[in-house]
Amino acid sequence: MSEYDFKKIEISLDQIVGALERLSPPPSQYPSFENHDAFVWNTAPDHLKPVIQVSRVELDLLVGIDRARDILLENTLKFSEGLSANNALLWGARGMGKSSLIKAVHQKIIDQGKSLKIVELQREDLASVSRLLDILRTSSQRFLLFCDDLSFSHDDQHYKSLKAVLDGGLEGALKTSSSMQRRIEDI
Template structure:
């Protein structure tokens, strides 16, 4: 090996060490004050306050009463400094997974509990140890919220998340719990090439499925029935003083090929627009 090649290898190694230390270091001081405020966003290096955090009122969410009760109870425990679960919210799109997580924070803040949400993108898992180091030094409860998580084939992210959930070197502190949403109960790609691998394919699949088992609380959200869909619209229409016909509401959902809380809300926006009203 030449001196040039040796220097290059040393440079690469130092660069990797520097990146690792950066991920483990506390969040820079220019981050927002996380001691106050209901919601923040993790950029990968700093924490920014979310000024427009205005979730829908918890009692406006319809058709998911069991999920509401269980998530609210778990979050109350966390806010009170008691043992609480990491949570996986999984299931159909548009059925209120992320809305519920945010509305629970709003509900608890209005009740006087000191708890905040920190949103992070799913591609920032490697940077979370630095965030945990900062959140763990603050005397308040935090929900670290990762929306619509998914992993590419060959990604090391599932193992990193398991380490966080199991109490490994990258584990979250006691005042922080992970709330994660996914469209599938088992957080795996739709197509797993490993299933075609003749060498222990079942072990590979089991390794991936094991991630969802690490969440102490798993809440399923299923496609809305027609009755649930109309109940959602009833609740919204009552709150905003709107009048509608059931057949018109059903036509709206047939045109979109699905029934969900999101589709119900879109119909309410349409109704308000027809009536010349503004809603928030």
């Protein structure tokens, strides 16, 4: 092949690469927090994926958990208003409504006209939570970090990542988790 042929191939490959990048651009790490209330944290590559339709039930439909509901709602509402609040761990058997309660409380606060974003992250992604917090720091929004079905084995290193977030982290982020284990020592 001649140098001219190689140049034509190179130009064609550059055009193909450009077309592919336009068709499937890399996801932005920094989504528009104003346009969505819910996000999922993905780590391959690091980015927040907006959730268009959150699967949730109305808060009033959750029965038998009045005390937990009232405490979590009051705590999360205070947080959404910029007041002091506690991180929360909801524990109980599978199917008791822990995750449903967290999502329903979030929606109730949104319905009251408060600005609060919820970010779900997987237990396997706890090691990346500092990178997530770096992204959240770019916004003045308040964030509810939600980790569903949190559990650890005794030698699990993800515990250290969670502990670091609970001990410090971002002032504008409240951590809520659900677990089937009651004692934090078990986690």
